[in-house]
Amino acid sequence: MMAATNGFASSDLEKSEELKAAANVAFQAHRFSRAVDLYTKAIELNADNAVLYANRAFAHTRLEEYGSAIADATKSIECNPKYVKGYYRRGAAYLAMGKMKEALKDFRQVCKIVPKDPDAMKKLKECEKAVAKAKFEEAIALDSQSVATTLDYRTIEVEDSYQGARIEDKITLEFVKKMMDDFKNQKSLHKRYAYQILLQTHELLTVTPTLVDITIPPNGHFTVCGDIHGQFYDLLNIFQLNGLPSEENPYLFNGDFVDRGSFSVECIFTLFAFKCLYPTGLYLSRGNHESKSMNKIYGFDGEVKTKFNDTMSEMFTEVFCCLPLANVINGKIFVVHGGLFSSDGVKLSDIRAINRFREPPDEGLMSEILWSDPHDGIGRIPSKRGVGVAFGSDVTKRFLQDNNLDLVVRSHEVKDEGYEETHDGKLITVFSAPNYCDQMGNMGAFIRFEAPDLKPKFTTFSAVPHPAIRPMQYANNFFSMLA
Template sequence: MGDASESDLERAEGFKLQANEAFKAHRFFQAVDLYSQAIELNGLNAVYWANRAFAHTKLEEYGSAVQDATKAIEVDPKYSKGYYRRGAAYLAMGKFKEALKDFQQLKRICPNDPDAAKKLKECEKAVQKIRFEEAIAVDDASRPSVADSIDFHSIDVEPQYAGARIEGDVVTLDFVKKMIDDFRNQKSLHKRYAYQIVLQTRKMLQALPSLVDITVEDGTHFTVCGDVHGQFYDLLNIFELNGLPSDDNPYLFNGDFVDRGSFSLEVILTLFALKCMSPQGIHLARGNHESKSMNKIYGFEGEVRSKLSETFVELFAEVFCCLPLAHVINNKVLVVHGGLFSVDGVKLSDIRAIDRFHEPPEEGLMCELLWSDPQPQPGRGPSKRGVGLSFGGDVTKRFLQENNLDLVVRSHEVKDEGYEIDHDGKLITVFSAPNYCDQMGNKGAFIRFKAPQLKPDIISFSAVPHPDVKPMAYANNFLRMFS
């Protein structure tokens, strides 16, 4: 990146202006592409790097955002936006202590900027809170289960409660339909029944292996959905288009049920109630957002606290640790939330052997299953998210051959059409939250497989209206300051 000529500088500015327009129109992939062209022509302009960092942040590519913001700072150590963008990306990754350093530096560069002061103060509060929580934390293994301390039978239901009721121990279709209808009208479920559903689901999930085998009989079909992310009204639309889950119409929801969308509680209670009603009609896999650290930042914890109680926050965290990590359909199709591994030679038996009953670790097979992403080039590379890795088509092909499989289906990434086919057709990404976060303009999709061929039939759909509650309404204050 030597000295750029006059004409290069002008062309670079042109790309930047186009990129800014794409960004304003929420076309973030295009914005990244255009900023990259500007950087190629003039890599010594800190603004281009910081702007591309911001576009990466919008795409949840926080690892890449940190790299770009760092580059902006190297180019111009006094450029305040470099620290601001990097601090925001660290926050989104839950790296509060790293974020704090950047906001302290921001305050030094802009001592009189009230916004910088406010962000620094919020960041200090968040770090203090984390230090306090770490100081009083009990090791998970030695902590008694909150689920074991709850007796929902002893909770009285007030006579004036007019919502859905479970008679006895059986969750029926009538109950589920009434509950869904109440949720649609923004009414809540009595906490007695919420406890009953969550505890019953926990018991079922606990008994499952980490890798679940699914059999689809010849002539019947099976539907796989990707991330729903608290978009309850779009979930109902999937059921409108494709029928409610049942033994004859089975589904797999492939993780990231909660966070970001502000109807996450309604989504998770609906999925769990359907699981209670029809254990074979709906399968649930863990995503990277079914974890305490994510739920603390991206809204689920705040939403549960606001709509139910602190006890439910702990209970959901326990139940999320029981969710299986992967599913195999008819010994042919592997379905995981994120993707494949940093090492070759991983067998399905290795996935089966994972002890999953804890929060996701920062590395290893469980982490990679939940966090990895495919890349177009062969081999493996660092993750654009800063967790997990990126893996190429050769990695996918080898894994499938070694395990005698045909296809990997995964979710975890927003796609314009709701899906994307990669790695010579050996890998499909499916994402089921259309117009993600009310701003991405993408479609959602689900995949129907019909046995015996199991040829993927992909159906795309658009977003439907929802009540005026913004995404991230319950998220960490701190992150809301940046959205």
């Protein structure tokens, strides 16, 4: 009779180890979805192995599936309460979600298990500093005044030595082109003009509805782009392929303009300048990364403070809280960054009524708009991200029927070809950051709709070279805990 260990045949354990080794190879090759699949098969053969759950948690973290990472890390800890990496992985996933207090508990537990480990102590101290800093910032925020209402950019002097783009009276196309060319050559925009762009954008967005109705005239066209995540040189390539934004060549950028990529400042000033120049030539939706908690973790906050100052970072926070949450094109195409909702019956009027002028909450319609994802089945299941919900094809179809719509367009997820059509053609995901984070190898894409039929036409493109500045260059020190 074949020997068994903990109820598993020795042949199963050997096969599980083989699958684990293959999963490790896939992970090292940045094939994280493949790694998850292989770890899952290994777990099916050896369900009490803490290492397998911790490894799968790490792969989920790289896929930004933090809810699944927390669940796996918790299972790893249940299998072996003294397995350090289980706490590491769960703490890292909490950290990635901005849940500093929960992360701190796990890193403290790591130090209890391995009290003399210098790396563990370093991570604990970084996490403690982050929690203390967050408390301090919350306290002073209660007494601080709005930058938008107190700043006068006209009092800021422009030095004679400044050779970059200048706004003489108002933002012009010549200024925007010069600014983009300066950015391309890694030159900075003067803070006077940076504040001017931000204040004008703030003024425009403040009076913009939470749900924006966009009209494409007969024989007109409209382009929808997904996440660009600070990949400025790929943004320039989109404009090279499809033309600059204008009233005749309008765009919608569907959230996640910043973070991860280390040219987020250049991306956001380019988009905001075009928004000021052509208010109906460029539309913007808020993404989950247009938020203070994400910006502090994934690099934008650090980038703004490095290239400008703390006040500029506060100004961006205020502007991001004014961004619309959704758009409807010709009354038929619903465009939103994340996805749909945890319950049926949500009407467009409910979305219009959301109080969006705030940081995103942990739950509710606003949170789900920014964080939800589709899944391949029917009904609703917990989100792999730990925020929002995963919704099936039946949910999409009911939402469209309830609101007399034809199509949902969303972004929020990397796709190998830059886009994906699912839910029987009723839902499209578009992602416009090719070779995401310089490692995913994916294509980027954008969608062009032409009136009156509004059939989607896809353009895919590869990443273009950029200066040797790595993604996450400006991320917080404690981001190393995610590695």
